[in-house]
Amino acid sequence: MEKKTRFIYIDEVAERTGLTQRTLRFWEEKGLLPSPARSEGGIRMYSDADVSRVIRIRELRDLLGLSLSVIKEIMQVEDELTQVRLQAQQVKREEKLPYLRRSAVMLTTQIQFLGDRIARLQALQSSYAEQLACLRRHMTELEHTAAEQ
Amino acid sequence: MEKKTRFIYIDEVAERTGLTQRTLRFWEEKGLLPSPARSEGGIRMYSDADVSRVIRIRELRDLLGLSLSVIKEIMQVEDELTQVRLQAQQVKREEKLPYLRRSAVMLTTQIQFLGDRIARLQALQSSYAEQLACLRRHMTELEHTAAEQ
DNA sequence: GTCATATTTGACGTTGACGTTAATGTCAAT
DNA sequence: ATTGACATTAACGTCAACGTCAAATATGAC
Structure with missing residues (x-):
């Protein structure tokens, strides 16, 4: 099959x-x-x-x-990592470890980069959210005074 | 002063x-x-x-x-919003409400957009984290077998 | 085999986001 | 008033990331 x-x-x-x-x-x-x-x-x-x-x-x-x-660089690193994984059996430990370490470093870097980017985006988002809340207060206030007339 | x-x-x-x-x-x-x-x-x-x-x-x-x-469009909306805020006293409620509503819609859209983007980035990040964990397991395993030799 | 599509490579065009250069003007200090 | 450093506009150059077009094959259905 x-x-x-x-x-x-x-x-x-x-x-x-x-x-x-x-x-x-x-x-x-x-x-x-x-x-x-x-x-x-x-x-x-x-x-x-x-x-x-x-x-x-x-x-x-x-x-x-x-x-x-x-992106090309990132993909090359990813490719290298999968290469190392595929050759897990063929290569000796001493030769494999350096590659694994490098991959680990690259992955850690990527994760940190993403974490940073996510944090910045969240900050942006909450600033928008705050503006929206402020705006809503204004609006309800306006509706109330309008109702009183 | x-x-x-x-x-x-x-x-x-x-x-x-x-x-x-x-x-x-x-x-x-x-x-x-x-x-x-x-x-x-x-x-x-x-x-x-x-x-x-x-x-x-x-x-x-x-x-x-x-x-x-x-970016220009986004900034124009933000400018408009601050304009409406600054003219809070001068303009009548009926004329102000539509602007506020439009701003609220724009802000909501932005917040959703950011939320979506953040979620995707987090997914990417956790996929990297998983790969890293897998890689670390391999490495400790290798170090153990090396120690046994 | 033939016909209508779809794919290939190659070359040139386009758009966005600036860099660079030239010729000229301005500022601040001596 | 002169000098040296920085500013201004205008024009042209550049680079990435494709779009577009043409001429030459390939494919699939009949």
Whole structure:
């Protein structure tokens, strides 16, 4: 019972991810996406893994507003990490530990960065919330005086 | 004891905000910043209020990754809100309420937007945290087997 | 095989957000 | 009044992140 890897064309990837075909080719050209499988005639055949990678990159772009070059670095680190995981059995401990440490450091950095960003956003949000509360007080006040007339 | 409004030159604004003079002029040109006061010779004289506005815009850009045009809209709404507040006494209730309602709607929208963004970032963060935990387990495991040798 | 689509690469165009340079004016101090 | 440092506008340059168009294949249905 072999797992038939489903392949899809670039237009379906574009549809599923909400991007354009041009953007997908561009990201591939810039090294953010690995060159996908090709049909005999040279047409791009995307796997589900490819699609999820696209979605991850899109999230990094939209949520964090990062540039593609920064995203590329992040993805390279993530790739390295999964590489180390996959080669867990083949490589000796002494050679593996440094990689793991580096990955741990990178992950910690990312987590801190996100924590900081989240805190700032929450501060912004609560400032808005306060303004809204103040505004609501004004409004109810106005409605009361209007009712008295 | 009149409050002497301190004015500073554009280079000091640039220094305080971490932007360049060019960026400040550009933002002004694009309508994000109001034309500041000018000296007799036509040189820009910024007040503290101007500086805090710049900082607010910078936060919107850096934290949310918004485009300048979007930021411009947001700032216009905020300006409108403060206008309504300042004219609290002059305007009649019937004329003021619609403005307040619009501001309330805008604020609510912003708060929801931020809440959504924060939730997504937290999801991203916890996924990283999980990966890190997994990685740490691997590492301690490796150190143990290494100690046994 | 043929036809209608869809995909490929390549090249050039566009938009946003500034950087850079030049030519000229202003400020503050000596 | 002169000097040196900083400011002003205007114009052109740049870089990232795509859009658009064209000419040449590929694919899938008939």
